[in-house]
Amino acid sequence: MSIKPMRSMLYVPGDKPRAIEKARTLGADAVILDLEDAVAPEHKQAARDNVQDALKSKWPCPVLVRVNGLGSPWEHDDREMVLLAGADGLVLPKVEEAQTALDLHVRVPLWAMIETPRGVLNAPAIAAAPGVRGLLVGANDLARELKTKPHADRLPLLYALSAVVIAARAAGKLPIDAVFNDVRNPTAFARECDQGRLLGFAGKTVIHPDQVATANAVFGVTQAEAEEAQGLIDAWNAARAEGKSVATYKGALVEQMHADEAGETLAFWQATQGKTT
Numbered sequence: 044m045s046i047k048p049m050r051s052m053l054y055v056p057g058d059k060p061r062a063i064e065k066a067r068t069l070g071a072d073a074v075i076l077d078l079e080d081a082v083a084p085e086h087k088q089a090a091r092d093n094v095q096d097a098l099k100s101k102w103p104c105p106v107l108v109r110v111n112g113l114g115s116p117w118e119h120d121d122r123e124m125v126l127l128a129g130a131d132g133l134v135l136p137k138v139e140e141a142q143t144a145l146d147l148h149v150r151v152p153l154w155a156m157i158e159t160p161r162g163v164l165n166a167p168a169i170a171a172a173p174g175v176r177g178l179l180v181g182a183n184d185l186a187r188e189l190k191t192k193p194h195a196d197r198l199p200l201l202y203a204l205s206a207v208v209i210a211a212r213a214a215g216k217l218p219i220d221a222v223f224n225d226v227r228n229p230t231a232f233a234r235e236c237d238q239g240r241l242l243g244f245a246g247k248t249v250i251h252p253d254q255v256a257t258a259n260a261v262f263g264v265t266q267a268e269a270e271e272a273q274g275l276i277d278a279w280n281a282a283r284a285e286g287k288s289v290a291t292y293k294g295a296l297v298e299q300m301h302a303d304e305a306g307e308t309l310a311f312w313q314a315t316q317g318k319t320t
């Protein structure tokens with residue numbers, strides 16, 4: 044089984060060449076070169092050229108491109124460029140129907156952004172569409188569309204966040220949590236990462252270098268967790284060798300599902316060894 048961790052997916056504005064260069068060195072599990080909301084209309088062409096250029100060289104992680112939305116004046120040229128330049132994935136904003144993903148016919152993995160109420164309602168079908176690798180939450184757009192306000196615990200968004208996790212997980216795709224705007228508030232960022240992890244997200248989209256290490260840590264597996272997983276597997280194997288159907292580890296029940304989960308934890312830990320953060 045090949046595991047590609049997506050603990051941190053770093054957005055980088057396509058019109059900031061310096062930030063694009065820096066992004067190569069930050070230890071994010073993926074980089075999303077943005078042509079959409081981070082780029083003003085008068086810079087769209089220059090951003091597309093920068094991104095095309097950046098895709099010519101080798102990167103230490105997968106590089107995705109967020110294109111402008113369907114119906115925008117830039118959508119066609121953006122998509123052509125992504126296909127020509129060979130990005131590792133295409134991030135499509137404001138996806139509301141599974142048919143949108145089906146109609147695209149792109150030859151790169153698709154990451155669908157869920158950031159409207161209709162997108163949330165149709166998330167199960169969108170996630171299940173062939174070619175879709177994962178769902179990314181766009182909480183800024185979603186909050187605006189829901190006519191809600193920022194809230195420390197994201198209470199107004201909880202239903203949508205969980206709906207995205209459930210839709211993605213049911214389809215075997217990756218749910219990725221939304222960005223946290225306040226880049227000078229690492230404590231609140233870490234709290235939001237913890238919440239996202241608890242909800243079941245596989246990783247978080249981030250917007251600043253300082254957010255990468257925290258996302259990698261929170262959505263990753265620590266050495267202590269890996270050792271715990273190994274201990275549980277050893278206890279399970281010993282019990283099975285004695286013909287038992289259940290075991291205990293440190294006083295708690297262990298069944299096949301727990302051993303399987305521990306195996307996944309170990310595999311994920313191994314997949315992140317050797318990464319910079």
Ligand SMILES: CC(C)(COP(=O)(O)OP(=O)(O)OC[C@H]1O[C@@H](n2cnc3c(N)ncnc32)[C@H](O)[C@@H]1OP(=O)(O)O)[C@@H](O)C(=O)NCCC(=O)NCCSC(=O)C[C@H](O)C(=O)O
Nearest residue numbers: 054055056062065066080081181182183184222250251252
């Ligand atoms: C958020 C920022 C505008 C903050 O900018 P600034 O205050 O200028 O940052 P710093 O001075 O702290 O930057 C320090 C150095 O780090 C580099 N940097 C900054 N951001 C990035 C980045 N994302 N990737 C790579 N490198 C970055 C700077 O170049 C500085 O480097 P150096 O000069 O060498 O010291 C800014 O961080 C930023 O623009 N972030 C990305 C914004 C973005 O991509 N937005 C779009 C995606 S989020 C979205 O659209 C929401 C979603 O759709 C929704 O609906 O929710």
Ligand SMILES: [Mg+2]
Nearest residue numbers: 158181183184
């Ligand atoms: Mg958005």
